[in-house]
Amino acid sequence: MYSDPEMRPYLKQYYEKSYAPMRERIAAMREDGYTPRTIQNEDGSIATEISADQYEAAIPTFEKWLEGQQTIIPRLRESVETALQHAQRSVENTKANHPDTQSDVRTVFSNGDQILGYVYKNGGLVTHDAGSYMRKFNDQADLLGLSGQARVDYITDAVSRHYPNVDVHRYNNQNAPTRREFSERWYPDHNVEQAYQSRQAEAQSNLTRQEELYRRQQNNINEMQSYLLGLMEQA
Incomplete structure (x- = not known):
């Protein structure tokens, strides 16, 4: 799709639409004469707010954006999908390896x-x-x-x-020995049940985060496809 010359006009419109809010903010900052503030964080570190010029420099050209859609974005999508799969397996493995299963x-x-x-x-x-x-x-x-x-x-x-x-x-x-037996025999101060519940909660929390990232990614893909399809139908 991104290398198809016939798609360039539609992709260009989507690109302009995507960065329009950012360009509007830049214009408003310049109109208001906004000056970035330097602030001190709670940890004592110093940070300076982003200026209008820095915002503008962060906007890629259409050609760079197009290149990113063909190279960087697919890798990011694959990374998100892989992270989701790992999170799913982690939840499954944690549930399967409860304290009363045989230890390794x-x-x-x-x-x-x-x-x-x-x-x-x-x-x-x-x-x-x-x-x-x-x-x-x-x-x-x-x-x-x-x-x-x-x-x-x-x-x-x-x-x-x-x-x-x-x-x-x-x-x-x-x-x-089971995980519980091993823990009780050699680590009597270790609460194996509490540790198991903590691992479950952590694994589930990570899965929830990865599912949300995946959902947002799919929404972005669907939104782009719907927008491009609408433009093509109007042409």
Whole structure:
């Protein structure tokens, strides 16, 4: 559409219509002799209001606008759509991974009741300060290109072999603790239910924001298409 020579007159009219309010504001600012104010924000930073010349400089030429519609806008649309899909999946995943579902923990390292670290089923290692020395085995697993169960086994076996005094708790797909059980056993001060509710609320809030961005984007697209169609019907 944007590269079609026959569409240029209609697109030019839409361009003029879109920036008309901004040009009217610029004209009013100049007519009133408006002088931008310098203000201090609550955080102490200084900001200066935009002048009429700056507003005018922000308006692209028709050719630049047309170029943006062909290159930048499609990428922005794709970005909004991708963000919406991610937000939807985040809500679904959060709901699915409630406290009473099986955790992804496959190994826990401890010193009695003090947890030193743990390994996820994908091989990811989490350590606390007291268990930071185990990070070297994680680095070695990186160098070997290990992942999944092979990585879990490598890190677990390395810790067991080099630090026999460390208590090692191994799990598999059948006996891994639930998220609630893991939290209550090793992080008794952590409110797993409250944390879950917070994650749900955050995921839903993000989804609402992304849905609104997507809705506004679709409205803009529909508004442009309707306007252009109206011009073409009048021609």
